[in-house]
Amino acid sequence: MKFVIVGTNHAGIAAANTLLDNYGEGNEVVMIDRNTNLSYLGCGTALWVGRQIDSYKGLFYTKPEDFEAKGARISLETSVDRVDFDKKVVYATSKDGKAIEESYDKLILAEGSAPIAPNLPGKDLEGIHFLKLFQEGMAVDQELAKNEVKTVAVVGAGYIGVEIAEAAARRGKKVLLFDAADTCLASYYDEEFSSLMDKNLKEHGIETHYGEFAQEYLGENGRVCGLKTDKGQYDADAIINCIGFRPNSVLGGDHLERFANGAYLVSRGFQTSDPDVFAIGDCATNYSNALQATTYIALASNAVRSGIVGAHNAAGTAIEGAGVQGSNGIDIFDLKLVSTGLSVKAAEKFGVNVKYVDYEDTQLPGFMPAEKNATVKIRIVYEKGTNRIVGTQLASHYDMHELIHMFSLAIQEGITMDKLQLLDIFFLPHYNQPYNYVTMAALTADKN
Ligand SMILES: Cc1cc2nc3c(=O)[nH]c(=O)nc-3n(C[C@H](O)[C@H](O)[C@H](O)COP(=O)(O)OP(=O)(O)OC[C@H]3O[C@@H](n4cnc5c(N)ncnc54)[C@H](O)[C@@H]3O)c2cc1C
Numbered sequence: 001m002k003f004v005i006v007g008t009n010h011a012g013i014a015a016a017n018t019l020l021d022n023y024g025e026g027n028e029v030v031m032i033d034r035n036t037n038l039s040y041l042g043c044g045t046a047l048w049v050g051r052q053i054d055s056y057k058g059l060f061y062t063k064p065e066d067f068e069a070k071g072a073r074i075s076l077e078t079s080v081d082r083v084d085f086d087k088k089v090v091y092a093t094s095k096d097g098k099a100i101e102e103s104y105d106k107l108i109l110a111e112g113s114a115p116i117a118p119n120l121p122g123k124d125l126e127g128i129h130f131l132k133l134f135q136e137g138m139a140v141d142q143e144l145a146k147n148e149v150k151t152v153a154v155v156g157a158g159y160i161g162v163e164i165a166e167a168a169a170r171r172g173k174k175v176l177l178f179d180a181a182d183t184c185l186a187s188y189y190d191e192e193f194s195s196l197m198d199k200n201l202k203e204h205g206i207e208t209h210y211g212e213f214a215q216e217y218l219g220e221n222g223r224v225c226g227l228k229t230d231k232g233q234y235d236a237d238a239i240i241n242c243i244g245f246r247p248n249s250v251l252g253g254d255h256l257e258r259f260a261n262g263a264y265l266v267s268r269g270f271q272t273s274d275p276d277v278f279a280i281g282d283c284a285t286n287y288s289n290a291l292q293a294t295t296y297i298a299l300a301s302n303a304v305r306s307g308i309v310g311a312h313n314a315a316g317t318a319i320e321g322a323g324v325q326g327s328n329g330i331d332i333f334d335l336k337l338v339s340t341g342l343s344v345k346a347a348e349k350f351g352v353n354v355k356y357v358d359y360e361d362t363q364l365p366g367f368m369p370a371e372k373n374a375t376v377k378i379r380i381v382y383e384k385g386t387n388r389i390v391g392t393q394l395a396s397h398y399d400m401h402e403l404i405h406m407f408s409l410a411i412q413e414g415i416t417m418d419k420l421q422l423l424d425i426f427f428l429p430h431y432n433q434p435y436n437y438v439t440m441a442a443l444t445a446d447k448n
């Protein structure tokens with residue numbers, strides 16, 4: 001069989017490796033991508049722009065030769081222009097303008113996502129940035145290296161916006177952080193948690209502007225010099241837009257069924273409405289175990305797993321994805337927030353009837369050295385009636401992030417609060433308390 005993979009970043013790479021490692025014998029794998037590089041871990045952009053790591057070099061984890069060594073054909077700087085789904089042919093253009101045709105038996109679309117670009121007056125001014133590709137990270141890094149860039153405006157206080165705001169502050173810039181919502185990280189945390197991050201950002205000199213909508217980029221001699229919102233006008237020497245991604249699901253045209261936001265609608269095996277076409281990563285939907293419904297969550301973690309599952313199914317091994325919880329984490333100026341599943345706000349938005357329990361305690365017993373100890377705040381969200389756990393949020397300066405994986409599994413497996421309250425959690429003063437905050441939250445939760 002001949003497999004053609006369009007898009008060779010995290011999802012496409014996972015699919016290619018799955019095919020080459022398990023079905024390489026007697027099969028052909030063709031990989032196409034329009035970028036000049038592959039496997040760039042965008043999550044590292046803020047780390048190297050903020051000089052928390054000294055180079056971006058380690059942020060690429062593979063290279064074209066690795067796939068050629070396994071027998072694949074890979075073409076970078078090659079853009080797929082269209083797909084003829086009846087003839088099962090992919091049409092592309094190489095970097096030197098050569099027309100390329102690739103027939104396929106099975107097509108895997110890994111077209112990813114693209115930053116949402118506010119179509120505002122002044123959008124073509126110099127000094128306005130997005131943050132998706134490695135090249136865009138480089139451009140922001142060069143911007144922050146300029147002494148004349150003293151004030152940076154970041155539009156969007158989601159994950160990328162908060163991370164790049166920290167990076168710019170670490171580079172000594174004055175940072176204005178804007179968001180339409182009334183807090184940062186509004187899509188992932190309830191107010192009681194996002195407010196901790198807001199306080200942390202302010203304590204590190206970041207000026208937050210919430211409930212403000214960007215209206216115009218202000219410029220002078222072709223270069224951005226400010227931002228106008230519905231609430232005011234602000235000087236800024238550079239602007240970084242981080243207002244979310246939309247699925248990049250162009251090639252499916254009107255042949256493939258879509259989700260509400262345009263992502264390719266796929267089965268639990270990542271098969272599209274065309275049995276010979278699979279879609280994985282940011283261009284496709286996923287299954288939410290918390291919602292028990294189809295959803296869209298653009299994360300590298302989901303991209304990789306969907307690439308593995310989609311490739312097995314494309315090769316004829318019928319397996320279902322485990323579904324996702326949208327587990328995610330962020331670590332800003334040493335404050336750690338992790339979440340999985342639904343916040344109370346998200347549950348209400350999706351019409352899931354929930355209760356929640358909050359608990360706060362130090363990670364370690366009080367007799368342990370204070371510098372090793374810190375308060376942890378936990379919120380467990382569970383469905384009214386069934387007491388099925390549907391979400392958890394944690395915040396602390398203590399590194400408790402691994403705990404969220406347990407809650408991710410609990411949501412995936414439909415674990416209820418009564419199962420959690422007497423769970424065997426070990427006690428060792430180096431790591432936790434005999435009555436730790438998970439047990440205490442579950443014991444004190446109202447389960448009626
Ligand atoms: C700054 C930043 C930080 C992030 N941090 C995290 C994090 O900490 N944790 C996390 O889980 N996720 C994080 N993400 C999200 C994560 O990067 C994405 O979810 C992931 O990249 C999705 O992988 P993908 O392969 O589906 O899509 P993409 O990475 O978007 O790759 C799609 C590929 O398809 C190619 N392509 C598209 N159309 C065509 C075409 N017509 N012809 C040829 N090639 C095409 C593109 O060139 C691209 O290489 C971050 C993203 C950014 C931008």
Ligand SMILES: NC(=O)c1ccc[n+]([C@@H]2O[C@H](COP(=O)([O-])OP(=O)(O)OC[C@H]3O[C@@H](n4cnc5c(N)ncnc54)[C@H](O)[C@@H]3O)[C@@H](O)[C@H]2O)c1
Pocket residue numbers: 043118155156157158159160161163178179180181184185186187212213214242243244245297298299328329330
């Ligand atoms: N640590 C991580 O897991 C991590 C890190 C970075 C990125 N990512 C993922 O990458 C993707 C993109 O991240 P992102 O930060 O761009 O998106 P996001 O959805 O996390 O945040 C976008 C933010 O922009 C705000 N916004 C939207 N329109 C606006 C407007 N017109 N004016 C002002 N604010 C506006 C939203 O309220 C939201 O807070 C997400 O799927 C995210 O989960 C994950």
